[in-house]
Structures are given as C-alpha cells and as structure tokens.
Amino acid sequence: MRLTILGGGGFRVPLVYEAVATAATGLAVDELVLQDVDPDRLRGIARVIEGLGAELLAAGRAAALPRLRVTTDLREAVRGADFVFSAIRVGGAEARIRDERVALDLGLLGQETVGPGGLAYALRTLPVAIDIARVIAEEAPRAWVISFTNPAGIVTEAMRAELGDRVVGICDTPIGLVRRVGRLLGADPLSGATGSGADYVGLNHLGWLRSVHLDRTDRLPGLLADDAALEQIEEARLMGLDWVRAEGALPNEYLFYYRHTEEAIARIAAAATTRGEFLASQQGAFYDGLSAAGPDGARCCPSPLEAWRGVLAEREATYMAESRDEERREEDLAGGGYQEVALRLMTAIATGRRERMILDVGNLPSGRPDAPASARIVPELPADLVLEVVCEVDGEGVRPLPVAPVELDRLGLMASLRGAERAILTAARTGDRDAAWQGFSTHPLVSSPALGARLLQGYTAAHPQIAALWR
Incomplete structure (x- = not known):
C-alpha cells in the first residue's frame, strides 16, 4: 500500500505520519511518499518524522515503520500510488498574509477560507489543483485522492471534473461537532447502529x-433546550x-464569520497580527531552525521533534482565536484531527470496513449525468456541485446518505457562496478577469461590484500567480 502526500513539507504532515506508522485505523501502509515544491521544508519535516519514527519504535507503538521517500517531482511522487493526500498551500504563509490584508484594508473579512481572502486563495490554487x-x-488513474486543500469545497469540485468520484474532500470541523454532541449524549450518532444517525448538510x-438520532429518537431538540449541555459545545x-x-440546529464553527461578521472583522483588525x-x-522560525541544524539535528535545541510539538501546541490552542473570549478547552482540541478522518476514509475504502463520515462529495455521482434532479442529494442545486454531508464508505466507495429538505435561507x-466560488473557478480556468470580478463582488460577505473591483485589483497586485492569469 503506497500513500503519497502532496504538500509533504507542510507543518501538520507528522500528524499523518504518526497515524500511519501506528496503524491507528488498522491499515498497514508499506510506503509513504512526501512531495513538496520546497526542498528545505521537505527535508525539515523529514527530520521531524525520523525522530517521531524512532520514538514510536522505542515506545512499542509501531511494530515497523513505512518506507519514507521524499521528492520534489510530482509525477514521480504519484506514480503507482494507491492513495494521494493533497494538502498543498500555493504561495505559502506569505500569500495568506496578503489574502488577509487586502480584505482588511477595505474593511472586509480577512480570513483564509471565508470571504474574499478565501476566494483569492482559491484563485491562485485552482490552476495548480487542476x-x-x-x-x-x-x-495513477486508479488512485483515490483525499483533498485537504483549502478552500476544500471548490478545490474538490475542480479536481472531480478531472478525476470523478475518486476525489473526496475532507474537513475535521463537522466531525468534531458531531463528536462533541455524541460525548454529551453518551453514544456516537455515526456509529451505524440501528436507529442512529445525524443530518448534517x-x-x-x-x-x-x-x-441527531439515537434509538430512532431525535435528541437534538432536548440538547438545544439545555443550557448546561450547550455550554459544553464550542x-x-x-x-x-x-x-x-x-435556528433549531448546531452550526459549523465557521458560521461565526457569516453571523457575526462585524465582530470578527473588528477583532481581527484590532489584533497585533493576523492569523x-x-x-x-x-512556523518560519521553526523551519529556519531546522535548516540551521546539522544533518542529525544536533544544533537544533530542542530536537526537531520537540520543537515541532511545541509549535503545534501553540498553533492548535490559538486556532480561530478571534471568535472566542477564552482559551480553547481541552475537550474542543480532542476531535481527532483531519489526519484521523483521512485515515479512516482510506481504511474503509481499502479494507471494506464500513464507516459513516462527513465528507465533501458530489451532489450526484459523476457517472449519472442524466439522472433526474430528484436523484440529487439537494435537488435544487447543480448535480456537479460539491456538498458536505454524511456518507457511508466501504470497499465499493463513497455513498452520500439522504438529507432532509434544506431550508430556504440556508439553501x-x-x-x-458557491455561485461566487464557481465564478472564481471559471476565472482560474479561462483567465476571464470579469468572472473573477463577478466572484469577488457577489460573495455574500462582499455584495458590492465596487468593492469587488477593488479586491480584484488588490489581489492582482499582491499575487504574481493571480496576475499571471490575466496575461
């Protein structure tokens, strides 16, 4: 079994390695290939992984380690892969800063996946993802592609146009929400037990x-009526x-940016730094420290692995800090992370062990273009649009489960949002500057052709990858 990770020099890659090396889901991976366009970051993360592997063997947490191979060559990396994890970040952290600042300078939300910053991220990422x-x-035409690359919905949609149903997007925030609810109710609603289930859309x-159904009873209304219980849900x-x-529902945490937009903008603008x-x-200091270390990491104090863990703890504790007045609670950090979601998905497909998971999939399987609208998960939306819903996964693939009709305001x-993102996708594919203008202007957190024009101008000046599209 060969797994390839694109963006293999990314900071969170050791989390995936640990899950793979310990066979956390029961699946043995023989070879792990890391690919990245930045050789220094790739070598740095390889050092962290080497230390982690030695620790896992010494502690008896791994019987054997997968063969590790690193490369900057994309074709070499994916050739013959069984699974490909895509976790690229086009432009790196510096591009993210420009995404945030161009929006904030216009009084708009500066956040990397939500609002105009997310559209700029998509505009420079989509050509690379395609x-x-x-x-x-x-x-690797038979490989399954599991995409973590943000903005996950529209990136998954673009890749599905090339690879069909073998591309699945994942995010750990919905499963974290369901797990918090499950802990309060004393049972996992996605366990597959008779009479259990969750409607997430x-x-x-x-x-x-x-x-949230347990024993054929919807337990969500009772949960919503209980202040003490709700206080336990981030x-x-x-x-x-x-x-x-x-609302009669529990929202994904990112709805904060849509429902409390002015507060979010004010908090981000008032902070000493953006995220x-x-x-x-x-992380720049972390990677620089790894580069300065000798081949065995001797000059890095603490060790590469210890340094990585310290930075990871601070990163996780400050996630979405602008949305909360408190430090993240320990129970809110214990969601398993995207690496567990990805490994569970991979294991279900590879072994046939059935799982229920929340995934980003097509509104209608790509092999059924002539199916009636009633066959779609959400009939009112296009067949090829990617939704985030509960799915059943096994050796036959990924099957979305039915959802109740979507309320008009949510629909x-x-x-x-997806209309704006699709305009950005058109611009990325064709170099149509007007399509990009339309995308920025019609995003629900912008809704202004004048601001859309200024955003387009600002991001074109800020990002060479975007400027190149119009040439």
Whole structure:
C-alpha cells in the first residue's frame, strides 16, 4: 500500500505520519511518499518524522515503520500510488498574509477560507489543483485522492471534473461537532447502529447539524433546550445559545464569520497580527531552525521533534482565536484531527470496513449525468456541485446518505457562496478577469461590484500567480 502526500513539507504532515506508522485505523501502509515544491521544508519535516519514527519504535507503538521517500517531482511522487493526500498551500504563509490584508484594508473579512481572502486563495490554487488532478489521471488513474486543500469545497469540485468520484474532500470541523454532541449524549450518532444517525448538510465551512438520532429518537431538540449541555459545545458558545435555539440546529464553527461578521472583522483588525502573520512568524522560525541544524539535528535545541510539538501546541490552542473570549478547552482540541478522518476514509475504502463520515462529495455521482434532479442529494442545486454531508464508505466507495429538505435561507446562503466560488473557478480556468470580478463582488460577505473591483485589483497586485492569469 503506497500513500503519497502532496504538500509533504507542510507543518501538520507528522500528524499523518504518526497515524500511519501506528496503524491507528488498522491499515498497514508499506510506503509513504512526501512531495513538496520546497526542498528545505521537505527535508525539515523529514527530520521531524525520523525522530517521531524512532520514538514510536522505542515506545512499542509501531511494530515497523513505512518506507519514507521524499521528492520534489510530482509525477514521480504519484506514480503507482494507491492513495494521494493533497494538502498543498500555493504561495505559502506569505500569500495568506496578503489574502488577509487586502480584505482588511477595505474593511472586509480577512480570513483564509471565508470571504474574499478565501476566494483569492482559491484563485491562485485552482490552476495548480487542476494540473495535479491531470497528472494523477495519467500516472495513477486508479488512485483515490483525499483533498485537504483549502478552500476544500471548490478545490474538490475542480479536481472531480478531472478525476470523478475518486476525489473526496475532507474537513475535521463537522466531525468534531458531531463528536462533541455524541460525548454529551453518551453514544456516537455515526456509529451505524440501528436507529442512529445525524443530518448534517452544507458546504465546506458552511454547514448545519440539524438532527441527531439515537434509538430512532431525535435528541437534538432536548440538547438545544439545555443550557448546561450547550455550554459544553464550542459552536454553541461561539454563536450564542439563544441563536442556536432559534435556528433549531448546531452550526459549523465557521458560521461565526457569516453571523457575526462585524465582530470578527473588528477583532481581527484590532489584533497585533493576523492569523497568517502569526503562523508565518511562528512556523518560519521553526523551519529556519531546522535548516540551521546539522544533518542529525544536533544544533537544533530542542530536537526537531520537540520543537515541532511545541509549535503545534501553540498553533492548535490559538486556532480561530478571534471568535472566542477564552482559551480553547481541552475537550474542543480532542476531535481527532483531519489526519484521523483521512485515515479512516482510506481504511474503509481499502479494507471494506464500513464507516459513516462527513465528507465533501458530489451532489450526484459523476457517472449519472442524466439522472433526474430528484436523484440529487439537494435537488435544487447543480448535480456537479460539491456538498458536505454524511456518507457511508466501504470497499465499493463513497455513498452520500439522504438529507432532509434544506431550508430556504440556508439553501440561499449555500447557493450564493458557491455561485461566487464557481465564478472564481471559471476565472482560474479561462483567465476571464470579469468572472473573477463577478466572484469577488457577489460573495455574500462582499455584495458590492465596487468593492469587488477593488479586491480584484488588490489581489492582482499582491499575487504574481493571480496576475499571471490575466496575461
């Protein structure tokens, strides 16, 4: 079994390695290939992984380690792969800073996946993601592609156009929400037990948990009525207990940026640094320290592995800090992370062990273009649009489970957001500057052709990758 990770020099890659090396899901991986365009970052993360592997063997947590191979060559990396994890970040942390600052300078939300910053991220990422999908189609046509690359919904949608249903997007925030609810109720609603289940529907970073069934009874209304219980759910604290009761659903935490936009902008603008600036400084120092170390890491004190763990703890504790008035609680950090979601998905496909998971998949399987609208997960939305819903996964692939009809206001927000993202996708594919203008202007957190024009101008000046599209 060969697993390839694109963006293999990324900071969170050791988390994936640990899950793979310990066979956390029961799946043995023989070879792990890391690919990245930055050879220094790639070598640095390889040092962290070497230390982690030695620790796992010494502690008896791994019987054997997968063969590790690193390369900057995309074709070499994906050739013959069984699974490909795509976790690229085009432009790195410095580009993220520009995404944030161009928006903030116009009084708009500066956040990397939500709002105009997310559209800029998509505009420079989509051409690269499409090229990657084409290379995978040539070099590993039977591989499954599991995409973590943000903005996950529209990137997954673009890659599916090249690879079909074998591309699945993942995010750990919906499963974290369901797990918090499950802990309070004393049972996992996604266990597959008779009479259990959850209705979660939306787009990536824009979804709602609308029912939670255990023993054929919807337990969500009782949970929403209980202040003490809601206080244990991070998403309810972020949005306000009365608001989630009024909505009759628990939202994905990223809904904070849509429902409390002015507060989010004010908090980000008032902070000493943006999230991108914080991570660029923090992780830049980390990678620089690894580069300065000798081949055995002797000059890095603490060791590469210890340094990585210290930076990781600070990173996780400050995640979405602008949305909360408190430090993240320990129970909110214990969601398993995207690496566990990816490994569970991979294991279900490879072994046939059935799983229920929240995934980003097509509204209609790509092999059924002539199916009626009633066959779609959400009939009102296009067949090829990627939704985030509960799916059943096994050796036969990924099957979305039915959802209840989507309420008009939620449907409208989903359609508005994906309409803007699809305009950005058109611009990325064709170099149509007007399509990009339309995308920035019609995003629900912008809604202004004048601001859209200024955003387009600002991001074109800030990003060579975007400027190159118009040439």
